[in-house]
Amino acid sequence: MAKDAVIITSGGMDSTTLLYEYKDEIALAITFDYGSTQNGRERVCAVTHCQRLGIKHIIIPLEFMHRYFKSALLETADDIPEGNYDDENMKSTVVPFRNGIMLAIACGIAESNGLKRVMIANHAGDHAIYPDCRPGFIQAMSQAMQNGTYEGIKIFAPYTSISKADIARHGKRLGIDYSETYSCYKGREKHCGKCGTCRERREALREAGIVDTTEYECDDPQS
Known part of the structure; x- marks a missing residue:
């Protein structure tokens, strides 16, 4: 299959899974540094996986x-x-x-490089909290991108209707080591284990039947 896609990858569980699952279709990976608390830790993971897969990364x-x-x-x-x-x-x-800002930039980069799709790893668990992860937004943004580019660039967001645990199941089949991804919003060396993203990570890995080798600062209250 032709490598016709740009992927937005953070270095977290979801985008890393997408990166491995569709590696044969990805021509370029983009990580955005917008100054979030966990951005630096995630970015190291994104670089590691792109280098391992031989995917150009900016x-x-x-x-x-x-x-x-x-x-x-x-x-x-x-x-x-x-x-x-x-x-x-x-x-x-x-x-x-x-996501709107990142998708718009990725769309411009895709058209500048003769590519046709932008991949993003939003999922169903994000819908209630993050408006720019919802199906309606993704569909509307994809339509705007098609209308605003000569190549009719589209969004490819295959995880939109599935859970983080479902994504982890994909990763399990792919043999992904999730200890080489980063989720914690506090951005410290170890995952805090207490913030919402750490709890969501633990729950997803548990539901997927994956032994969680992530280093946490505290024990899992459900273990």
Whole structure:
């Protein structure tokens, strides 16, 4: 199959799974540095996997988001809420229109390189919390990209209707070592184990039947 796609990859579980699952179709991987608390730790993972797969990888700075956007994810580790991954707890971590900005840039890069698709790893578990992960947004953004490019570039988002545990099951079949991915919103050397993303990560790996070798600062309350 032709390598006709750009992928947005953070170095987290979801985009790393997408990277491996569709590696034969990816011509270019993009990681955006927008100054979030976990951005640096994730970025190291993204570089590692792209180098391993021989996929060209670029990092694009979006420093303006850290300067002008309001989100706990753009503040300090102490601003990140702890507890369950739910609407009330995680809403403060929304970076306004983050996926819209990233998809627009990736679309321009795709057209500049003669590519036809932009891959993104949003999933069903994000829908309630993050508006720019929802099916309606992805569909509308894809239509806007098609209308706004000569090549009719589209979004390819195959995980939109499945859960993070389902994604982990894909990764299990692919043999992905998820200890080489990073999720924690606090951005420390080890995953905190207490924030919503750490809890979601633990739950997904447990549901997928994957032994979790991630290093956490605290024990799993459900173990």
